[in-house]
Amino acid sequence: MSENQAPMIRVMGFKTSYEMLPVKGDPVNERCDLKGYKLDASGRRILERQAEDWVTYSPSHSPMNTKTTERVRLMLPDPSKMGEDQDGEKLKFMTARWMQIEPAYDAFKKGQDIPVNGMALAAWPGVSPEQAEVLRQAGIRTVEEVRDLQEGQMEKVRLPNMREMRKQAKLFLENTDAAKASEREAQKDAIIEQMAERLAAMEALLEERTQPAKGKSAARDAA
Structure with missing residues (x-):
């Protein structure tokens, strides 16, 4: 995947390790190197x-064939660390990639399951919990x-029988989509029916309110 293409990735998971790492300091009040890390005597x-x-x-497109593990902090798009990136393609690449990682990372930090697309x-009755795992x-x-x-x-x-499972997944999704479409049509019909009922009620109310006025007008004409 080249750097001038927006990445299409799937986040597989996160983990946390504990390592000896340099400590950021305050260059104004503490002894630090050029990158802002604290120095000892x-x-x-x-x-x-x-x-x-x-x-x-x-x-x-290939979640099982190629997996990459990186430090999360190095995935953050930072314009100051792009180096030679005059056309901004590298920053665009990293920003697009981070936009796909960030929601999953936020869920991980909150102790929640990684959201799926x-x-x-x-939700699929076609597989057992063991098969799903x-x-x-x-x-x-x-x-x-x-x-x-x-x-x-x-x-x-x-x-076993992965081809049959793939076939059943396709049928299940097609039936689900058809059911959703039918539900949307039913909701639309219900809304139209409600609107028609309200319109009829408004017309009846308007006619009721105008009837006395018509009667008085007819009486005046007769007089």
């Missing part, structure tokens, strides 16, 4: 054990991802 960086978050991601496997271990988290599996990818999933 001998001029060496002061190290402390700190939490380091890592993200593992893969290309969306599509229908979660748990095997799929998740292979980087497959949604019914759409089962439907879109390529031949070479299915061979790497440690489950």
Whole structure:
């Protein structure tokens, strides 16, 4: 994936390690190096054990074949660290990639499940919890991802009858889409019916209110 293309990735997960890392300081009041890290009396960086978050991601089209693990802090798009990036393509690339990582990272930091794009496997009656866990271990988290599996990818999933599972995923999603479309049409019909009833009620009320006026006008004409 070249740097001048917007990345399409799938976040696989996060983890936290604890490492001896340099400590940021206050260059005005503390002895620091050119990058702002605190120095000891001998001029060496002061190290402390700190939490380091890592993200593992893969290309969306091939979650099982290629996985990359990086420090989260190095994934942040920072214009001051782009180096030779006169046309801004590198910054665009990193910004697009971070926009796909950030929601999942926020969920991870809050102790929540990583959000998925599509229908979660748990919502599909076509797989058991045990099968769903095997799929998740292979980087497959949604019914759409089962439907879109390529031949070479299915061979790497440690489950039998993957072609049939892919077929059932496709049918399930088609039926779900059809059901949603029918529900939308039913809701639309209900709204139209309600509007028609309200219009009829308003017309009846208007006619009722104008009847006395018509009667008085007729009486005056007769007089």
